[in-house]
Amino acid sequence: MTEKSLCTHPDDQYLISHFKNEDSKHYAFNLLVKKYQQKVYWHIRKMVVDHNDTDDLTQEVFLKVWKNLSNFREDAALFTWLYRIATNESLNFLKKKRRRFMLPINDVTKELSKKIDNDPLIEGSDIERKLQKVLLTLPDRQRLVFNMKYFEDLPYKEIAKILEVTEGSLKASYHIAVKKIQQLLGNDLL
Structure with a gap:
């Protein structure tokens, strides 16, 4: 180089x-x-x-x-x-x-949901905004794992190093988050 x-x-x-x-x-x-x-x-x-x-x-x-x-x-x-x-x-x-x-x-979830609706920097379709709002209903750690895996496409091994937890617990957390999101949005989204 x-x-x-x-x-x-x-x-x-x-x-x-x-x-x-x-x-x-x-x-x-x-x-x-x-x-x-x-x-x-x-x-x-x-x-x-x-x-x-x-x-x-x-x-x-x-x-x-x-x-x-x-x-x-x-x-x-x-x-x-x-x-x-x-x-x-x-x-x-x-x-x-x-x-x-x-x-x-x-109340924090409601406040952040309003920001998603009103923020011009948050782009995306209605379904993307709905997904962002549903993610706010997840516990912080679960949302973090979901974001890192789904949006950033980081491997579980890397996420485990960042969060200093086991890959098994991450996989379980991600799976639970996906199930919750599917329940709130519908199965065909993820």
């Missing part, structure tokens, strides 16, 4: 090694953000729905990456580590939101 192609499509090892070098730290971080920002944004967006909240959380994720990448042990892939941070930030945000506003899960 040439230096030019590394600049446009750097591999993770290149990013990590250049980040750990003080002279190229900022450059490597900019490349890392360019490579992963959109994936991280949409991963978070599927969980928190609101664009502004997602934007804030995406910035938080990359701030944590900036602070901790020098200590990254590389016992997992960089992608896995980033997704783990994004996942934890999303789940913590949703917990805080419920506690802060003392909202029961149904």
Whole structure:
């Protein structure tokens, strides 16, 4: 791979090694953000729905990456580590939101459903919007597993590493989510 192609499509090892070098730290971080920002944004967006909240959380994720990448042990892939941070930030945000506003899960679901209807950034047909609303009725972890498997097409092995759970529990969680969605939308959708 040439230096030019590394600049446009750097591999993770290149990013990590250049980040750990003080002279190229900022450059490597900019490349890392360019490579992963959109994936991280949409991963978070599927969980928190609101664009502004997602934007804030995406910035938080990359701030944590900036602070901790020098200590990254590389016992997992960089992608896995980033997704783990994004996942934890999303789940913590949703917990805080419920506690802060003392909202029961149904009220949070209604609030997020309204955002799906009113947000110009959420594109799609009526059936896609219905699916997004049905997903909001799932427990957060179950919705997360469904999103990662169905929308992002991540293998169970990768999801298991990100969430630090067994593949068997993921498969069960995904299966239960699919059954719930089929019940609410109809069997022919998934």
